[in-house]
Amino acid sequence: MLTPEVIExxxxxxxxxxxxxxxxxxxxxxxxxxxxxxxxxxxxATRYCHLHPEANAEAVHRAxxxxxxxxxxxxxxxFHVTDDRGVRRNVVVETNxxxxxxxxxxxxxxxxxxxxxxxxxxxxxxxxxxxxRGLPDGMLAVLSDKNPMETTGYAHALSDLxxxxxxxxxxxxxxxxxVARWDDGVLEICVDGEWKPIRAxxxxxxxxxxxxxxxxTRTFIYNPVLVCLAGGRNxxxxxxxxxxxxxxxxxxxxxxxxxxxxxxVALREVxxxxxxxxxxxxxxxxxxxxxxxxxxxxxxxxxDAFMAIDHSYERFIVQGLVGNLQWTSRTRGSRLxxxxxxxxxxxxxYVADFRFMVGSNEEGFFPVALYARRAxxxxxxxxxxxxxxxxxxxxxxxxxxxxxxxxxxxxxxxFDQRDFxxxxxxxxxxxEAYIQTCLSVLAxxxxxxxxxxxxxxxxxxxxxxxxxxxxxAQEILE
Numbered sequence: 172m173l174t175p176e177v178i179e180x181x182x183x184x185x186x187x188x189x190x191x192x193x194x195x196x197x198x199x200x201x202x203x204x205x206x207x208x209x210x211x212x213x214x215x216a217t218r219y220c221h222l223h224p225e226a227n228a229e230a231v232h233r234a235x236x237x238x239x240x241x242x243x244x245x246x247x248x249x250f251h252v253t254d255d256r257g258v259r260r261n262v263v264v265e266t267n268x269x270x271x272x273x274x275x276x277x278x279x280x281x282x283x284x285x286x287x288x289x290x291x292x293x294x295x296x297x298x299x300x301x302x303x304r305g306l307p308d309g310m311l312a313v314l315s316d317k318n319p320m321e322t323t324g325y326a327h328a329l330s331d332l333x334x335x336x337x338x339x340x341x342x343x344x345x346x347x348x349x350v351a352r353w354d355d356g357v358l359e360i361c362v363d364g365e366w367k368p369i370r371a372x373x374x375x376x377x378x379x380x381x382x383x384x385x386x387x388t389r390t391f392i393y394n395p396v397l398v399c400l401a402g403g404r405n406x407x408x409x410x411x412x413x414x415x416x417x418x419x420x421x422x423x424x425x426x427x428x429x430x431x432x433x434x435x436v437a438l439r440e441v442x443x444x445x446x447x448x449x450x451x452x453x454x455x456x457x458x459x460x461x462x463x464x465x466x467x468x469x470x471x472x473x474x475d476a477f478m479a480i481d482h483s484y485e486r487f488i489v490q491g492l493v494g495n496l497q498w499t500s501r502t503r504g505s506r507l508x509x510x511x512x513x514x515x516x517x518x519x520x521y522v523a524d525f526r527f528m529v530g531s532n533e534e535g536f537f538p539v540a541l542y543a544r545r546a547x548x549x550x551x552x553x554x555x556x557x558x559x560x561x562x563x564x565x566x567x568x569x570x571x572x573x574x575x576x577x578x579x580x581x582x583x584x585x586f587d588q589r590d591f592x593x594x595x596x597x598x599x600x601x602x603e604a605y606i607q608t609c610l611s612v613l614a615x616x617x618x619x620x621x622x623x624x625x626x627x628x629x630x631x632x633x634x635x636x637x638x639x640x641x642x643x644a645q646e647i648l649e
Contacts (some may be wrong), residue, residue: 176350179363180313180326182334187284190324191274192580196284198587201278207601208279208538212236219602223424230423234609236535242398242537243295243618246270246528247608251600254505261604262428262493262507263413264524266611268394268403269375272528274321276589287528287540288328292373295535296393297332297532298498300371302533303391306320307357309368312338314384314392315375322375324332329373338362338369342376347383353648356389379458380404381647385482386622386629398633401622402615402646406640407457407488409615410434416614427610430491431502435639437607438482444489445474449501458643467492467560486640494564498554511550512584513593520550523594524566525586527601527608536609541601542567543584543594588615 203404208437212235220228263295264613273287283289300306311329318584319341326339340360342351352359352366376384386397394403402409410432419428430453433444445452445468454477456464466477469492491500491507499508511520518525525543528535548562568578584590622630635644 172272175344177360177550178326178339179322179362180323180330180337180339182649183332185285185324185327185331190288190327191286192320192583195275195277195585196336196507198585198589200279201588201591201599203262203588204541204586204591204601205279207598210362212535214539215602215605218599220608222599222602225424227423227425230420230425230526231606234613238533239612239616240529240537241395241401242268242403242420242612242620243290244268244270244394244529244609244614245612246272246526246540247604248524248526248609249525249604250396250507251510251594252493252507253510254507258505258574259510259600260428261600261607262430262609263611265406266400266409266430266608267377269377269380270526270528271318271321271326272526272540272542274318275373275583275585276540277585277613278534282390285300285324285328285331289332291528291530291539292325292332293327295427295532296329296373298532300391300552302480303371305389306370306391307368307389309357309370309390310338310360311335312340312358312360312369312372313375314340314342314372315381316342316378318375322460325373325375337435342383344382351383353385353388353483356385356387358384358388358390358392363594368553377404379646383648385648387627397617397619397622397629398615400638401619404632405638406455406456407486407640408618409611411637412489413611413616415588416610416617420610425606425610427614428607430493430500430507430618432491433489434486436487436489437485438487441478441487441489442474447501448489448491450495451490451492451498451500454490455490457488458484458487465565468556468562469494469498469554469558470556470558473560484640484642487636492564495552496551499551501601509550510595512545513595521545521549522566525584525604527604529605529608531612531614532549536605536612538605541586543586543590545582545584547579547582550579 199550245268249261253259276287278286299498326337328523330337358369384396403411413427454466491502493507523545528540530539544566
């Protein structure tokens with residue numbers, strides 16, 4: 172019999188109410204956002220260069236037309252910030268492989284109920300599968316470890332597009348080998364007691380995926396775990412990838428903008444770097460996601476609480492905290508603080524980030540989905556030392572309760588005719604965010620290329636040099 176971890180999905184089963192948050196199917200995409208999605212890369216690049224005369228126009232057009240070798244689908248989380256001179260910009264907080272977002276995106280066209288699911292699969296996944304040579308025979312699959320609302324949506328949309336039975340497979344961290352196995356790089360899934368080979372898989376496995384999926388496989392994995400290790404789920408190596416990319420972009424008048432980031436920080440060194448940033452900083456476990464392993468430090472008590480935790484890994488990153496005008500990190504560049512939402516009727520401003528999901532194909536990048544999230548608590552003008560800083564600054568909707576994942580959709584802000592206006596974003600902000608997202612994806616893709624040898628092997632020694640964390644190295648599935 173099929174287990175709860177393996178579900179056979181057949182054509183004709185996509186039901187919108189099962190794959191979107193309840194208020195999304197009836198939401199109307201904001202006209203400005205709809206207009207942006209129909210601009211195309213040439214006009215987006217031209218507009219960006221018009222607003223940024225320092226940028227090399229050829230380099231901008233070339234970046235948007237570049238086809239990533241490994242990182243074909245991504246979502247960047249961005250903060251809309253300003254500095255003490257009033258210069259506004261979007262900064263990249265992190266770039267995610269296997270990002271969520273479809274369940275939060277209003278439909279582009281009312282008649283296409285599978286919306287962004289179809290856009291990504293038809294525009295990127297299926298062309299990538301068709302371009303692969305030497306794939307093993309077998310089925311198609313969607314691999315997941317959380318977010319069933321979205322992952323089953325991908326499975327149903329994929330089945331509708333191909334006319335095939337698609338396996339939706341949940342890979343639990345603790346007992347994944349009862350469901351899946353690897354045979355000479357080919358993924359096999361247990362169906363009714365029989366091991367079925369998989370020729371290609373759409374992957375939404377986000378929690379330490381390298382413990383269940385090798386970095387390089389014969390089964391086509393979209394995106395490969397190599398991308399996660401290169402920066403898509405590894406904030407430490409992402410920071411290095413951005414730095415290397417920025418060295419090349421400097422001559423083109425471009426840059427990936429991020430808060431100042433200190434990498435390879437041992438636990439005992441964390442207080443020193445927090446002090447260097449004025450006692451206000453963000454400390455991150457480099458390999459976690461969904462808001463887990465991120466610690467906002469705004470007072471000695473929060474630092475002491477962080478230091479008392481029994482941490483699993485040996486290295487951290489310390490990043491400049493983006494706060495309010497009166498309290499934000501002291502960094503090498505300008506002091507950044509949140510623009511935040513438009514004040515509500517009680518004059519409260521909330522921190523919000525927004526996600527920009529992109530796909531790619533033989534023509535380059537294209538936008539897929541956008542949504543925003545606000546913090547639980549309004550942003551304080553000054554700090555007294557008693558604040559819940561994570562409540563004011565943390566935006567991720569995913570939370571864990573008793574070891575199970577859940578979400579807080581009440582803080583979701585759609586890019587629809589109601590919520591979008593509360594974000595204070597305009598067309599040029601979306602243009603800049605799109606450019607920043609694509610550049611960050613290319614930086615991580617370039618790092619992934621460096622970690623793959625000419626013989627198609629994972630460069631373990633180079634990775635160990637770039638990420639000197641033996642605990643992480645031991646987790647990577649051979």
